[in-house]
Amino acid sequence: MTTSNPSPQLSACPAPTRLINCRDPGRPHLILAKGSSHTYTALSYVWGPEDQPHRTTDANLPSYMCSIDSATLPRTIRDAIYLTYQLGIDFLWTDSLCIIQDSPEDKHRELASMRDVYRYAYLTIDAASAEKASDGFLNDRTPLRPDLVLPFICPSDDINPLAHCGRLQLYENSSPDTCTTNNGNLRTGERAWCLQETMLSRRTLVFTPDTVQLRCQTTTQNIGGAKHDDAFDIPRLPDALFYPNRSIVRDPTLWLQIRQRWLEIVNDYSRRKLSYPSDRLVACAGLAELFARALGSRYVAGIWNDKHLLRDLLWRVPEPARSRPTEYLAPSWSWASVEDVIPFYFDLHLNSRDMATSVTCTCTPHDPAFPLGPVASGYLVLQAHMFRCRVKGRHVSGVHLHINAMQ
Numbered sequence: 001m002t003t004s005n006p007s008p009q010l011s012a013c014p015a016p017t018r019l020i021n022c023r024d025p026g027r028p029h030l031i032l033a034k035g036s037s038h039t040y041t042a043l044s045y046v047w048g049p050e051d052q053p054h055r056t057t058d059a060n061l062p063s064y065m066c067s068i069d070s071a072t073l074p075r076t077i078r079d080a081i082y083l084t085y086q087l088g089i090d091f092l093w094t095d096s097l098c099i100i101q102d103s104p105e106d107k108h109r110e111l112a113s114m115r116d117v118y119r120y121a122y123l124t125i126d127a128a129s130a131e132k133a134s135d136g137f138l139n140d141r142t143p144l145r146p147d148l149v150l151p152f153i154c155p156s157d158d159i160n161p162l163a164h165c166g167r168l169q170l171y172e173n174s175s176p177d178t179c180t181t182n183n184g185n186l187r188t189g190e191r192a193w194c195l196q197e198t199m200l201s202r203r204t205l206v207f208t209p210d211t212v213q214l215r216c217q218t219t220t221q222n223i224g225g226a227k228h229d230d231a232f233d234i235p236r237l238p239d240a241l242f243y244p245n246r247s248i249v250r251d252p253t254l255w256l257q258i259r260q261r262w263l264e265i266v267n268d269y270s271r272r273k274l275s276y277p278s279d280r281l282v283a284c285a286g287l288a289e290l291f292a293r294a295l296g297s298r299y300v301a302g303i304w305n306d307k308h309l310l311r312d313l314l315w316r317v318p319e320p321a322r323s324r325p326t327e328y329l330a331p332s333w334s335w336a337s338v339e340d341v342i343p344f345y346f347d348l349h350l351n352s353r354d355m356a357t358s359v360t361c362t363c364t365p366h367d368p369a370f371p372l373g374p375v376a377s378g379y380l381v382l383q384a385h386m387f388r389c390r391v392k393g394r395h396v397s398g399v400h401l402h403i404n405a406m407q
Contacts, residue, residue: 015038017033018098020068020093020094020098029064029068038091042121043094045080056096076135077094080094093121112285119200123205149170152165152168190272191273195234195283201215203215243294266335267341280329281330301334302330303334316344318341331380333380357384361380363379364377
């Protein structure tokens, strides 16, 4: 007979549609949790290139509601179930099991609420050391090899009355092994979906190749006090995004800081990998929803239709640029239309002067119930003046320009 650890006194939050019951780690099962409050953990991990035969489908959903043979699950999910149980928490959320993978309707519904899944999780488990789902993350960590070892005379004390010789281990400060980050050398730091999973989580246990980190909205600490360089950490969400009222809209300086942070997030997000290019706007929709509520601006295929719209259009791709995707991802004027790293030309400023005017900027979403997700089409109209320039040895007179960009 298997007994569960006593659950800690944790505050319950609105639950996703389905959760994994982890009270018996050897025989977990799915439960319907929508409409109730539960304390649960959420898993952030990399699927990898291999097939996921364990995933929930319409066919196996009834049996998964009764029992799931843990031996059929990849090691990363087994580790997450075991860790959740050891923490005294009864439930776990992970996408491959809690979303019906062959149901477009269920996928659309669940992906539209991803922001709440990680925001309301008591703890997010970040399997940052696992390159694929079968690797697991509860592995022995190899001790770091010091760059220099020096003898050190330890003074006597009550426990050791005689002085003895110890070792002083020195590590190069710039060594990547002694400077763990949440992107660089970590697998989840390479995955686009994991960016919003990390940023939206209230607290995260990050299982890196070298140590375990506790990350919250304030700081990141390595277990055991190992060095962590915050300069290379994922940017945190500004506190103003969680204000209960709309005061941010009336504070131009604060509003501009939030707006600028979005551009930084886009730059980080665009560096990450997606298994399916069509997820370009889907995997950041949870963050976009949070920013939209704080900014009071209308979100249009990755950019904001407000007074700084023109700045959002000043993105570029590095040289040599990749070819455009064969499938339609977004209007050509949106950074989401390409699969490349997206830097912007300059920072936003309150006193900057616009040389053009936005007349119309709108998009048609694929699913009206998921307005911040993928789009079917987009329409942008700008109005501006041209200036005199030389093109291949000929003069071009300045004329009034009316740009009608539609795609």
